[in-house]
Amino acid sequence: MSPKQVIVGRRIDLEEVHRVARLRAKAVLNEHAEAALSHTRGLLEASLADGSTIYGVNTGFGALSETRIPPEKLAQLQRNLLRSHAVGVGPAFAEDVVRALMMLRAHTLALGASGVRPLLPQRLLALLDAGIVPLVPRQGSVGASGDLAPLAHLALAVIGEGEVWLHGDRMPADRALARVGLEPIELAPKEGLSLINGTQVTTAVTALAIHDARELLMAADIIGAISLDAMLGSVRICDPRIHAGKPHPGQRRSAELIAELIADSPLNRSHANCGRVQDAYSLRCMPQVHGAARAALQYVADAVEIELNSFTDNPLVLLREPSDDPEDPGFDVLSGGNFHAGTVALPADHASAALTTLATISERRLDRFCAPESSRGLPAFLSNDPGLESGFMMAQVTAAALASECKTLSTPACVDTIPTSAGKEDHVSMGPIAARKLGAVVANLARVLAIEAAVAARAVDLREHPSSERLMAVHAAIRRHLGPFEGDRSLSAELEALAGAIVRGELREAAGLAAEGSQPS
Template sequence: MSTTAHHFLFGEDFLTAGIALQIARGERKASISDTAREKIRQSERTVQNIVEKGDPVYGINTGFGPLCTTKISKEETNILQSNILQSHSVGVGDPIDTEIAKLMLILKAQSLSKGYSGIAEKTLDRILWHIDNDAIPVVPSQGSVGASGDLAPLSHLFLPLLGLGKVHYKGDVIATQELFDSLSLDPIALGPKEGLALINGTQFIAAHAVQLVAKLHNCLSHSDIIGAMMIEGLQGSVKPFYKELHQLRPFKGNIHVASKVKSLLKGSEIMEDHIDCDRVQDPYSLRCIPQVHGSSRNAWLHLKELLEVELNSVTDNPIIIDEELTISGGSFHGQPLAMAIDYACLAASELGNISDRRIYLALEGNSPGVPKLLMEDTGINSGYMILQYTSAALASENKGLCFPSSADSIPTSLGQEDHVSMGSIGGRKALRVIDNLEKILAIELLTAAQAFEYRKPMKSGIILDKIHQEIRKHVPFAEKDRVFADDIEEGIKMIKNKTITTIADQVSKNKNVSLETQYSEEFEVY
């Protein structure tokens, strides 16, 4: 992605998962629009006026949670805001990925820039400074229940505004005050409502969902390509991918996958070689790729659509409409994303489940020309037998991670917050499933390439042939046993680095072989 991409304006432009990642990775610049700045200043003035009037408004001149009936004096409202960041910084566990922490800053900047949170302009500018200078707060991974905002992780995220906590900076983790001293920066003095505005919200959940959308999309794209290569290697049928079948059951994901796989198989000599064979139908792991991969696509689309609503929403509390109307509601509740994340988690697990079935199928030796265990000289050699043990272990582990976090709730805040989403746990868990899925797909990539080899000298479609050539640059054909863990690591790199999908896109463009479908635009991240 070019760094000349459209400059993003917080509070005005529409944020997507793809754009958020571009900003986080330095591929797109972002700033607050002039229109948004005026709304931000007006909201801050409204909060100041509320403080002057003295009428009780939650979080501005009252305590928090079960202390909402405790009145706070005008003189103490600022102390209240710095105290809440410190008292709520109770996270534990390993720090979250630096990119996720940076995404949290980006997503919070978008939400606060809408002008309904009472945040001060200088505070938002400091948040943008952290983004632009890659001074990313250290945020523990555990401690949020996904409602009343991701309170603990967001508190840690914004401790550096007070000169507290630690930050990732130029490859090191250092105390924030040490960073400020080296750069002659001063901490921010928070005004009324600001502390609460900073730590109320769903940005921990949403930042995990942003990564989930991108990583699951990558796995979906690889699943279709690897599945097509396995069809070639095992000489499966192309008929289950005909549009005439899927128009009679027109789920978007199914149609998209069927069309894409059929395009990958177009012009294949391997497919033509067995067109008159007496095999009536393939096992489900080949024949039902459109239905299974397509269902996971539909789940991904559901998460993407809900996430885009969330990324462009105001999720703190209370909401400042004007001096006469402040609303203490529940827009910080993570349930809308929590349920969709659990759905996507299941979708990812199912991709790994069917991938493992295809790996097993490839080892059986039931496809003419393909030896058992994908190696001619077995007995002295075990071939690809034990790679499937690993994929089975990973697929089973993922099944155990599929219990929906959003099905649980434990009351907090002395019962004031008596139903919570646990979406923060679901987000972390879903990314673990994706990590396992990438490994399973890497193993299928290796087994599909090995089976594919036995079809030579016949050629596949031009895209799959080029992909196979690329795989062989990283992992050679296996004639005898070797340390296959090294091959798996190379396969994982190819999945994570998008080596395979990049080749597919390049060949498709250069050779005018379209992989586009009627739903391609909907199934894109950016």
């Protein structure tokens, strides 16, 4: 069954971005948006007719904002803006990112403060529905005044320029439009600026990354629970009295989940009287470390959802409170800074750091299974014949490499700024860089967790008793993508498949748990 359609121009959330970007849900315009857009467009045109000077509408841009443009050249001004700003470089964004980008740009325009015609968001949604995916290079935006370069590449498709993908074929935009029965748009005053002035690249990349990160957070608790049980660790670390004394909601949630998953485990009961007092930090401190990451992701998700539903254009056409003055036009065209992506850049960097802690603690847990000194009776590297076989030796090395890369990627981008536009834009966010780094950390973490899952599943196979019913269901879900160890073999393809399954929520579903976004934080 196809996913339910998503309505833009009214509040949207992270799950809806995911549905349009990846599940190809249809995005449609809010039924009230057309009238609201026509109203604010009429106000803007009336202001122009009265001779007002409005930035980006009848002036140049950035450092050229004091240059007045004559009326007969306003359409050319908008075309020139898109052409001159489409200077992105490097690899193109993946299709899901561009689909999210098209949806979010249509959404922010449809909120009604940009002063564009209804035709503009309608056309973006028509391109999306037709399967046209503009070719948008990843590099070239500093995150203010908006994600200008990548959004300009996106916007070129609207006027029939640039390159796009259509059903797997790369072609000029005008040819793709013709194939789906659409005409290029002749931009009206301000519409080129409104297509590119905003934070949607930073927000689209971050939104998709956080959607995946929520799955990985749940997976960290689930896989960590298997590791704790397979390591013959103590579930007393989840005693609610401990966490009542340090009542961070995320910490308490992780402790509850781990205890719930291990409950009634024969393997856990088998060493109830072993006399061990406490485990290594990577096991004992899971609720505290995972819980801190949970709290961080909640903060980031909240920030991104605010940004999803924000006016990010400049200038904005904003209505006033009703007045008795017959001369009061009832609106203002105001220049501000809502295009600055610092509101997402800093949270994205925070998320990268939080997820890196999950990668580093996961790598430490899986490493303990590889050494006889710490594995509590398991063979070296979990092999059948240590020495002849290397077992999971290099899997741990790969996890270490990924965790180390996450550390490097966690250096914040948002603390940097380089002035642009002849100093007019003298403080920028570097939001797209923060977002892309976050996406890389998410991908790395998925693979580290896949390696831990592989190692923990092998450790369960080597123990005399099984784990709990729910964790054995997770074990079976792991085995659907990564077979049992029967001797040395290349695990690369199986680990990649398992990482994908983790991101899709297959281990969470096997554990009988709801998605993180539907749980209280």
